[in-house]
Amino acid sequence: MKPASHLDGIPSTPGKFKMEKSSYIYRMRWHSSLPRLAFWCFLFMALIFVLFFRSPSSLSAPHNSGGYSDLSSPSRRYLQNSDWGGPAWEKRVRSSARIRSQNGMSVLVTGAAGFVGTHVSAALKRRGDGVLGLDNFNDYYNPSLKRARQALLERAGVFVVEGDINDEALLRKLFEVVPFSHVMHLAAQAGVRYAMENPSSYVHSNLAGLVSILEVCKSVNPQPAIVWASSSSVYGLNTKVPFSEKDRTDQPASLYAATKKAGEEIAHTYNHIYGLSLTGLRFFTVYGPWGRPDMAYFFFTRDILSGKPIPIFEAANHGTVARDFTYIDDIVRGCLASLDTAEKSTGSGGKKKGPAQLRVFNLGNTSPVPVTDLVSILERLLKVKAKRNIMKLPRNGDVQFTHANISSAQEELGYKPTTDLETGLKKFVRWYLRFYADGKKGAV
Numbered sequence: 410m411k412p413a414s415h416l417d418g419i420p421s422t423p424g425k426f427k428m429e430k431s432s433y434i435y436r437m438r439w440h441s442s443l444p445r446l447a448f449w450c451f452l453f454m455a456l457i458f459v460l461f462f463r464s465p466s467s468l469s470a471p472h473n474s475g476g477y478s479d480l481s482s483p484s485r486r487y488l489q490n491s492d493w494g495g496p497a498w499e500k501r502v503r504s505s506a507r508i509r510s511q512n513g514m515s516v517l518v519t520g521a522a523g524f525v526g527t528h529v530s531a532a533l534k535r536r537g538d539g540v541l542g543l544d545n546f547n548d549y550y551n552p553s554l555k556r557a558r559q560a561l562l563e564r565a566g567v568f569v570v571e572g573d574i575n576d577e578a579l580l581r582k583l584f585e586v587v588p589f590s591h592v593m594h595l596a597a598q599a600g601v602r603y604a605m606e607n608p609s610s611y612v613h614s615n616l617a618g619l620v621s622i623l624e625v626c627k628s629v630n631p632q633p634a635i636v637w638a639s640s641s642s643v644y645g646l647n648t649k650v651p652f653s654e655k656d657r658t659d660q661p662a663s664l665y666a667a668t669k670k671a672g673e674e675i676a677h678t679y680n681h682i683y684g685l686s687l688t689g690l691r692f693f694t695v696y697g698p699w700g701r702p703d704m705a706y707f708f709f710t711r712d713i714l715s716g717k718p719i720p721i722f723e724a725a726n727h728g729t730v731a732r733d734f735t736y737i738d739d740i741v742r743g744c745l746a747s748l749d750t751a752e753k754s755t756g757s758g759g760k761k762k763g764p765a766q767l768r769v770f771n772l773g774n775t776s777p778v779p780v781t782d783l784v785s786i787l788e789r790l791l792k793v794k795a796k797r798n799i800m801k802l803p804r805n806g807d808v809q810f811t812h813a814n815i816s817s818a819q820e821e822l823g824y825k826p827t828t829d830l831e832t833g834l835k836k837f838v839r840w841y842l843r844f845y846a847d848g849k850k851g852a853v
């Protein structure tokens with residue numbers, strides 16, 4: 410008898426199974442229904458296993474633009490330790506989120522082990538607010554820097570829960586343990602150019618992750634007010650300067666920018682349907698101590714020190730490429746002011762009860778600096794001449810310049826940046842040299 414065609418290929422390795430043996434096996438195995446059942450059960454379990462442990466982003470290699478390379482565990486990006494829950498864990502969560510000042514708030518900070526997240530969490534804690542961090546510690550850049558930030562927060566009394574914003578069960582559990590009054594949502598896939606390498610990571614964090622946060626926030630009681638990180642990149646190909654919140658933002662130049670812009674529209678929807686209070690902050694190229702190694706000022710510093718040439722982009726006809734670089738302390742003040750002025754959400758039980766606050770603010774420095782000047786400042790501070798490799802601005806998401814109009818944030822938040830690039834970079838370089846002294850902390 411001829412075996413059924415879908416079984417033909419099973420003992421397929423030549424030399425491993427002789428023909429007579431395989432037909433014997435076939436007769437023994439497939440004429441009995443119990444082994445057949447066992448086989449399908451095994452196949453089913455294997456499928457469940459594969460689906461459970463495979464995420465879209467686990468298919469791509471880890472990011473290397475920050476100079477970090479670890480190909481040993483490509484699936485690590487979102488394979489998080491789901492080790493949460495239990496009385497001891499809940500006690501830590503509660504204690505970290507305990508308010509210690511009059512009129513303080515309890516804030517869930519997502520992306521707490523990230524650059525901005527760490528600074529915001531520490532600042533909230535310092536003034537007596539209750540803070541709980543959440544971070545998935547992915548390896549977009551060297552996670553040892555994130556662990557060092559976590560240790561810093563730990564010393565300040567902030568517990569950073571390890572988990573992904575897409576894990577709604579975890580988010581619900583956190584709200585069950587602490588009825589957070591505010592969410593500072595900073596977890597995101599950042600970086601403009603990396604979107605060409607790993608587009609699905611942007612969809613995972615900036616779209617699916619944002620929706621997951623909003624879904625949980627809309628359904629808990631009381632609903633928290635949410636402040637979240639948008640980006641100056643939403644202005645895309647806009648040429649009207651300085652960029653005002655009223656300008657068009659429908660021409661993103663990168664998938665990253667498109668996901669941030671989509672986030673702003675998603676925020677509108679949740680505000681409209683569920684009465685969530687939402688404030689989006691368009692950050693302009695934030696830099697400073699504990700910064701992100703994938704950003705130019707950071708890896709320029711590393712490469713200037715090691716004598717490696719640095720690629721400096723210029724626009725067509727030797728056009729200047731410039732950024733409205735904004736120092737982290739100014740951004741933190743803008744974040745805290747946004748939380749302080751956020752009105753309560755109006756919905757409950759997943760239903761809107763009345764109109765709720767919906768805001769978008771530029772948080773920039775209002776003085777763009779050419780990238781070539783940034784390099785000159787670094788050369789002075791590091792006392793090392795850079796090997797400048799001038800190249801054409803690649804068409805992979807970069808825009809030629811950014812410049813924030815901050816009048817709206819000034820009026821409503823009292824936001825007033827005070828740090829110029831030279832002063833801010835001095836603080837960054839001091840931190841960098843201390844942190845990476847003698848290469849003790851390993852590769853950036």
Ligand SMILES: O=C(O)[C@H]1O[C@H](OP(=O)(O)OP(=O)(O)OC[C@H]2O[C@@H](n3ccc(=O)[nH]c3=O)[C@H](O)[C@@H]2O)[C@H](O)[C@@H](O)[C@@H]1O
Pocket residue numbers: 599600601639640641642691692693694695703704705706720721722730731732780807809
């Ligand atoms: O403002 C923002 O919203 C964005 O700011 C930064 O994006 P970007 O301004 O491109 O920051 P960098 O990647 O550090 O680049 C800074 C400048 O250096 C230039 N650059 C970058 C890389 C390089 O190799 N050479 C080079 O000249 C870029 O064109 C840009 O003008 C962040 O990476 C984004 O996550 C953030 O959302």
